Amino acid sequence: MNPSDVGNPGYFHKVVDCQWACPAHTNVPEYIRLIAQGRFTDAYMLNRQSNVFPAILGRTCDRPCEPACRRGRLPSPTNGNEIENPVAICRLKRVAADHKGDVSARLPKAPEKKNGRRVACIGAGPSSLTVANDLMPHGYSVTIFEKYDKPGGLMRTNIPSFRLPEQVLTDETDAILNMGVDIRYNSPVTSLRAVMDEGFDAIFVGSGAPRGKDLELPGRHDVAADSPGGIHIGIDWLGSLAFGHIDSIGEKVLIIGVGNTAMDCCRSSRRLGGKDVKVMARRPRAFFKASPWELEDAEEEGIEIVINHAPKRFVIEDGKLTGMEFDRLEWDADAKKSTVLDTVIIPCDDVILAIGQDNAFPWIERDLGIEFDKWGMPAVNQTTFESTRPGVFFGGDAAWGPKNIIWAVEHGHQAAISIDNHCQSIPVTQRPEWGMNLISQKMGISEWSYHNDYNPAHRQKMKHVDLVQRFEDLHVEVELGFSAEQTAREVQRCLNCDIETVFVAPKCIECDACIDICPLSCLTIAKDGPEEEIRKQLSAPAINPDQALFASLPLPQTGRLMMKDEDLCVHCGLCAERCPTAAWDMQKFQLLISYAGTPAPHTTCVAA
Amino acid sequence: MPSIVKPKVAHPSLVRNELGLTIRDYEGSMSTLCAGCGHDSITAAITRALFELSTPPHMLAKLSGIGCSSKTPTYFVGGAHGFNSAHGRMPAIATGASAANRTLTYLGVSGDGDSLSIGLGHLCHAIRRNLNMLYIIENNGVYGLTKGQFSAASDVGSRSKKGESNKMTPIDPVQLALSLGATFVARSFSGDKAQLVPILKAGLAHRGFAIVDVISPCVTFNDHEGSTKSYKSTRGRYNVATESDFVPHASEIVAEIGGVGQTNVTMHDGSVLRFTRLPENYDVTNRQAALDYLKAHQGEVVTGVLFADESVPEMHEMNNTPAVPLGSLPFEKLCPGSAELAKLMEDFR
Numbered sequence: 030m031n032p033s034d035v036g037n038p039g040y041f042h043k044v045v046d047c048q049w050a051c052p053a054h055t056n057v058p059e060y061i062r063l064i065a066q067g068r069f070t071d072a073y074m075l076n077r078q079s080n081v082f083p084a085i086l087g088r089t090c091d092r093p094c095e096p097a098c099r100r101g102r103l104p105s106p107t108n109g110n111e112i113e114n115p116v117a118i119c120r121l122k123r124v125a126a127d128h129k130g131d132v133s134a135r136l137p138k139a140p141e142k143k144n145g146r147r148v149a150c151i152g153a154g155p156s157s158l159t160v161a162n163d164l165m166p167h168g169y170s171v172t173i174f175e176k177y178d179k180p181g182g183l184m185r186t187n188i189p190s191f192r193l194p195e196q197v198l199t200d201e202t203d204a205i206l207n208m209g210v211d212i213r214y215n216s217p218v219t220s221l222r223a224v225m226d227e228g229f230d231a232i233f234v235g236s237g238a239p240r241g242k243d244l245e246l247p248g249r250h251d252v253a254a255d256s257p258g259g260i261h262i263g264i265d266w267l268g269s270l271a272f273g274h275i276d277s278i279g280e281k282v283l284i285i286g287v288g289n290t291a292m293d294c295c296r297s298s299r300r301l302g303g304k305d306v307k308v309m310a311r312r313p314r315a316f317f318k319a320s321p322w323e324l325e326d327a328e329e330e331g332i333e334i335v336i337n338h339a340p341k342r343f344v345i346e347d348g349k350l351t352g353m354e355f356d357r358l359e360w361d362a363d364a365k366k367s368t369v370l371d372t373v374i375i376p377c378d379d380v381i382l383a384i385g386q387d388n389a390f391p392w393i394e395r396d397l398g399i400e401f402d403k404w405g406m407p408a409v410n411q412t413t414f415e416s417t418r419p420g421v422f423f424g425g426d427a428a429w430g431p432k433n434i435i436w437a438v439e440h441g442h443q444a445a446i447s448i449d450n451h452c453q454s455i456p457v458t459q460r461p462e463w464g465m466n467l468i469s470q471k472m473g474i475s476e477w478s479y480h481n482d483y484n485p486a487h488r489q490k491m492k493h494v495d496l497v498q499r500f501e502d503l504h505v506e507v508e509l510g511f512s513a514e515q516t517a518r519e520v521q522r523c524l525n526c527d528i529e530t531v532f533v534a535p536k537c538i539e540c541d542a543c544i545d546i547c548p549l550s551c552l553t554i555a556k557d558g559p560e561e562e563i564r565k566q567l568s569a570p571a572i573n574p575d576q577a578l579f580a581s582l583p584l585p586q587t588g589r590l591m592m593k594d595e596d597l598c599v600h601c602g603l604c605a606e607r608c609p610t611a612a613w614d615m616q617k618f619q620l621l622i623s624y625a626g627t628p629a630p631h632t633t634c635v636a637a
Numbered sequence: 638m639p640s641i642v643k644p645k646v647a648h649p650s651l652v653r654n655e656l657g658l659t660i661r662d663y664e665g666s667m668s669t670l671c672a673g674c675g676h677d678s679i680t681a682a683i684t685r686a687l688f689e690l691s692t693p694p695h696m697l698a699k700l701s702g703i704g705c706s707s708k709t710p711t712y713f714v715g716g717a718h719g720f721n722s723a724h725g726r727m728p729a730i731a732t733g734a735s736a737a738n739r740t741l742t743y744l745g746v747s748g749d750g751d752s753l754s755i756g757l758g759h760l761c762h763a764i765r766r767n768l769n770m771l772y773i774i775e776n777n778g779v780y781g782l783t784k785g786q787f788s789a790a791s792d793v794g795s796r797s798k799k800g801e802s803n804k805m806t807p808i809d810p811v812q813l814a815l816s817l818g819a820t821f822v823a824r825s826f827s828g829d830k831a832q833l834v835p836i837l838k839a840g841l842a843h844r845g846f847a848i849v850d851v852i853s854p855c856v857t858f859n860d861h862e863g864s865t866k867s868y869k870s871t872r873g874r875y876n877v878a879t880e881s882d883f884v885p886h887a888s889e890i891v892a893e894i895g896g897v898g899q900t901n902v903t904m905h906d907g908s909v910l911r912f913t914r915l916p917e918n919y920d921v922t923n924r925q926a927a928l929d930y931l932k933a934h935q936g937e938v939v940t941g942v943l944f945a946d947e948s949v950p951e952m953h954e955m956n957n958t959p960a961v962p963l964g965s966l967p968f969e970k971l972c973p974g975s976a977e978l979a980k981l982m983e984d985f986r
C-alpha cells in the first residue's frame with residue numbers, strides 16, 4: 030500500500046473528526062482546550078474565525094460535528110457494551126460565548142480607505158452576513174438589501190427567542206454590520222436587473238428559501254376569514270410571531286410534519302396558549318428529520334408526537350376548522366411502503382403546516398444569463414458558488430434549498446473568496462491553498478503540553494428552566510447553559526484529536542513498545558501488501574472503513590511498515606512516550622484555512 | 638515513568654477468554670523501564686500467552702530475582718501472586734513455593750545477570766529437579782539495572798557502550814540447560830511475538846522445567862553498533878530453526894494434527910506442540926541434535942523450540958509428594974507431633 034501522504038493537510042485534518050465534519054471546519058479541540066484554561070474570549074475568537082456566529086451557533090447549530098465525534102465511537106466507560114456519547118461540542122461553544130470578555134477590540138475592522146469595489150448582497154441572513162464579514166476588512170463596500178427591518182434572516186424570523194435570545198442574535202449581526210455595511214432595510218428586491226443597474230462589481234444572492242410548502246387537501250381554502258382558528262404555514266406563522274403580529278393560538282393545535290420547523294411551531298404553540306399540541310408524522314420515529322434533542326425538548330414540554338398518520342382532509346364546519354382527517358398507516362421495515370389501516374378525525378382549532386420550504390426567485394429576470402432548472406433552481410457551481418452569469422453568486426438556502434446556519438456561513442466564506450477573485454480578475458476556480466502547522470507538544474520525558482489522560486466522565490446534561498417558568502414569557506431561554514462544574518467535566522472528555530501522532534520511519538528500531546502500550550490497539554507493524562489485506566491483519570480489526578489507515582515508509586531494519594488505524598486513537602501520547610527514538614511524536618495540528626483576501630498560509634512543522 | 642496510567646478504555650472488539658476476561662485484565666501496573674526496552678515486549682507476550690491460556694490470575698505465581706528484567710512481573714497480571722526474591726535466588730524460592738503448593742502455575746522472570754552470574758548455581762539445580770515452571774531469561778547481554786556492565790551472556794568481542802570489547806567467553810543458557818538435562822529448551826526474541834507467544838504457551842503447558850532464553854535488547858546500554866545483543870544485530874543474525882505452534886487441549890480434532898511433515902509433541906495436559914518446520918533430520922526430542930545444530934550455526938541467533946521431552950517426571954512426581962497444597966492438609970497430618978518424630982529418630986539409631 031502507498032505510504033500515507035501526511036504532507037497534505039487533509040490527512041491530519043481528517044483525523045480531527047469534528048473539524049472535518051464541520052462545514053466551516055471550526056477548530057473544535059483547540060477551542061475546548063482554551064475553555065479548559067478559562068480563556069473564554071480566545072475560545073470565542075477562534076470560533077468566530079471559521080463560524081462567525083459562535084453565540085448563535087452555540088445554541089442552534091445543527092452540529093454535524095457531534096455525530097462525527099470520536100468519543101461517540103468508544104465504548105462507554107461504565108458499560109463496555111454501550112457506546113459513549115459524543116463531546117457536547119455545541120454546548121461548549123455556548124460556554125465560550127457566555128463567558129467571553131469584551132471582544133470589540135478584536136473584531137475585524139474595515140479600513141478607512143476603500144478598495145473601490147462594490148458588492149451587493151440580497152438578504153441579511155447568515156450567508157450574506159458572512160460575505161460582508163469576510164469582504165469588509167479588505168476595503169470592499171458591501172450593500173445588503175433586506176426585505177424586513179432587521180438583520181439575521183431566518184435566525185431572527187423563524188428561530189424562536191426561547192431558543193435564541195434576540196440580544197444574542199443582535200450582538201453578532203452588529204459585529205458585522207458595524208464595520209460600516211450599507212444595509213438597506215425594508216428593501217425587498219423586486220428586480221435583480223435594477224440592482225445590477227446600480228453598477229455593483231459583484232452580487233451575492235443570499236435570499237434563502239422563503240416559501241413554506243402548502244398542503245392542498247380538501248378544505249384547505251374553506252376556513253372563513255373571520256374564523257378564530259385556522260390553517261397556517263409554519264415559517265410564515267413563526268415569522269408573524271417574531272414580528273409580534275400574533276400572540277395567541279387555539280387550545281388544540283396540530284402540527285403537520287416532523288422536521289425542525291415543526292419542533293419550533295409546536296413549542297411556540299405551547300407558549301401561546303396551546304394546551305393539546307400534537308405533532309403529526311407520516312412515518313415511524315426512526316425516520317424523522319428533526320434532531321433527536323429537539324424531539325426530546327418538545328416532549329419534555331408535553332407535546333405529543335403521533336406517528337404513522339397521513340393527512341387526508343381538513344374538517345371544516347360552518348367555515349370553522351374543527352379537525353383534520355388522517356389515514357392511519359402501517360409501514361414496512363424500511364418505511365418505504367405503507368398500507369392504510371383506517372381513518373381517524375382528530376379535533377383541533379389550528380393546523381400549522383411544517384412540511385418544508387421552497388426557493389422562489391420571481392424577482393430574478395430570466396433573461397439576465399442566470400440559468401434556472403425546471404424546478405426554478407439556479408445553476409450554481411458547487412465550488413465557486415457562481416451562477417451562469419459571471420459576477421453573480423448564490424449561497425445559503427438560496428443555492429440548493431434549505432440547509433442550516435453553519436452551511437450558510439461556509440457558503441458565505443467560499444462565495445467571498447470567489448467575489449474577491451472576480452473583482453481582481455483572478456479566475457474564480459483558482460481556490461487558495463490551505464496549510465497546516467504541526468508543532469511538537471513534548472515538554473520533556475513523559476511530559477506533554479496538553480492533558481493527555483483519558484477521562485471517563487459521561488456527557489453532561491444541559492439543564493433547562495423549569496416548566497412553569499418557561500411558559501410565563503415567550504422569550505425565556507429554555508437552556509441554562511453549562512455550569513462551571515459541568516464545563517470543567519465536559520472539556521476533559523475531548524480526546525484532543527488535533528494532537529496528532531506523527532511518525533518518522535527512519536528512526537524506528539521496531540522494538541514494539543508503541544504497539545504494546547496502545548490502549549486501543551491502533552498500531553501494527555506489518556509486511557507491505559494491498560490495503561484490504563493489511564486491514565485484516567491489524568492488532569485489532571479495522572471496524573470503520575471510513576477512517577484512514579496510516580502506512581509509513583518501509584522501516585529500516587526489516588522493511589515492514591508501521592500501520593495505524595486512526596479510528597479509535599484517544600491521543601493519549603503513550604506510543605510517543607514509550608518510543609525510545611522519538612519515531613512517534615505528538616504534534617499539534619492546526620489547519621490553516623484560507624479566506625477571502627488572507628495571505629497564502631505558510632506550513633510549519635516543528636518536531637520534538 | 639509514563640505521564641499517565643494506560644487508560645482503561647479499549648477497542649470494542651476486544652475478545653474474552655474462557656474465563657470471560659479480556660487481555661486488559663491480564664495487565665499489571667505501568668512499566669517503569671526505559672522506553673523501548675525489550676523486556677516490556679516480553680511482558681506483552683506473557684500477558685497474551687496467559688490470557689490465551691485462560692490462566693486464572695489467582696492461580697498464577699510470578700517470581701523473579703533482581704534486575705530490570707526481574708522488575709517486570711509487576712507489569713503483568715496484577716491479580717496474581719508475586720515474589721521478588723534476592724538476586725539470583727528466584728529458582729530457590731520457586732522450588733519452595735512449588736513444594737508448598739503444586740497447584741499454582743509458576744512463572745519465573747530472570748535476567749542474564751540474575752541467572753548466569755549470581756544465580757547460576759540455583760538455576761542449575763532447578764533444572765536438575767525438573768521444577769514444574771516456566772523460566773524466562775530476558776537476555777540483554779548486560780546488567781541493565783546497574784548501568785550496563787557486561788554479563789556472563791556477553792559474546793566475546795561484543796562492545797560496551799563506551800567502546801571496550803568483552804574478552805570472557807559467554808555462558809549460553811540454552812546449551813547450559815541442554816547439557817544439564819533440561820526438559821524444554823527454547824530461544825526467542827522480544828521483537829518476534831509471533832514466535833514468542835506460542836513458545837511461552839507451550840512452556841507453561843510443559844510438565845517440568847521449561848526454560849526460554851529471550852533475546853531482549855537493552856535500548857539504553859546495549860543497543861549500539863558493535864553490540865551483539867542489539868535489535869539490529871539480533872535481526873541480522875536471526876535463524877528461525879524450528880517453527881511450531883501451540884494447539885490447546887481439545888481445541889482441534891486429533892485427525893487434523895499430524896499432517897505430512899509435521900512432528901507433534903503431546904504435552905502432559907493433552908495440548909499439542911505442533912512443529913510445522915524443522916531442520917532436515919532434526920529430532921526435537923534428541924538433546925544431541927539440538928547441541929549439534931547450535932554448534933553448526935555458531936554466530937547466529939538460533940531460535941525456536943529446540944528441545945522438548947514430556948516423558949521426564951517433574952519434581953513432585955520424583956519425590957512422591959502429596960497431590961494437594963500442603964496448606965490444605967490437616968494439621969495433624971502435616972505435623973504429626975513429637976511422638977511421631979521420636980519414633981522416626983528411633984529408626985535411625
Ligand SMILES: Cc1cc2nc3c(=O)[nH]c(=O)nc-3n(C[C@H](O)[C@H](O)[C@H](O)COP(=O)(O)OP(=O)(O)OC[C@H]3O[C@@H](n4cnc5c(N)ncnc54)[C@H](O)[C@@H]3O)c2cc1C
Pocket residue numbers: 089090091151152153154155156157174175176177181182183184187188216217218219235236237238239264267289290293392424425426427431432433434435437
Ligand atoms: C423554523 C426554522 C428553524 C430553524 N432552526 C435552525 C436551527 O436551529 N439551526 C440551524 O442551523 N438552522 C436552522 N434553520 C435553518 C436556517 O435558519 C437557515 O438554513 C439559514 O438561516 C439560511 O441562511 P441564508 O443566509 O441562506 O438565508 P435566510 O436566513 O433564509 O435569510 C434570507 C434573508 O433574505 C431576505 N430576503 C429574501 N428574499 C428577499 C428579497 N427578494 N429582497 C430582499 N431580501 C430578501 C429574507 O427576509 C431574509 O432575511 C431553521 C429554519 C427554520 C425555518
Ligand SMILES: Cc1ncc(C[n+]2csc(CCOP(=O)(O)OP(=O)(O)O)c2C)c(N)n1
Pocket residue numbers: 703704705706707724747748749750751752755775777779780781782783788
Ligand atoms: C546480592 C546483590 N548483588 C549485586 C546486586 C546488584 N545488581 C542489581 S541488578 C544486577 C544485575 C542484573 O542483571 P540482569 O539480571 O541481566 O538484569 P537486567 O537489568 O539486565 O534486566 C546486579 C549485579 C544486587 N542487587 N544484589
Ligand code: SF4
Pocket residue numbers: 530546547548549550551552597598599600601602603604605
Ligand atoms: S496516542 Fe498512541 S498510544 Fe494513545 S491511543 Fe493513539 S496510537 Fe494508541
Ligand code: SF4
Pocket residue numbers: 536537538539540541542543544604607608609610611612613673
Ligand atoms: S516505540 Fe518507536 S522505535 Fe519502537 S516500534 Fe514503536 S515507533 Fe518504532
Ligand code: SF4
Pocket residue numbers: 669670671673674675676705706777781782854855856857858
Ligand atoms: S536499562 Fe536496559 S534493561 Fe534496564 S530498563 Fe533500561 S533498557 Fe531495559
Ligand SMILES: [Mg+2]
Pocket residue numbers: 704706748749750775776777778779780781788
Ligand atoms: Mg541483563
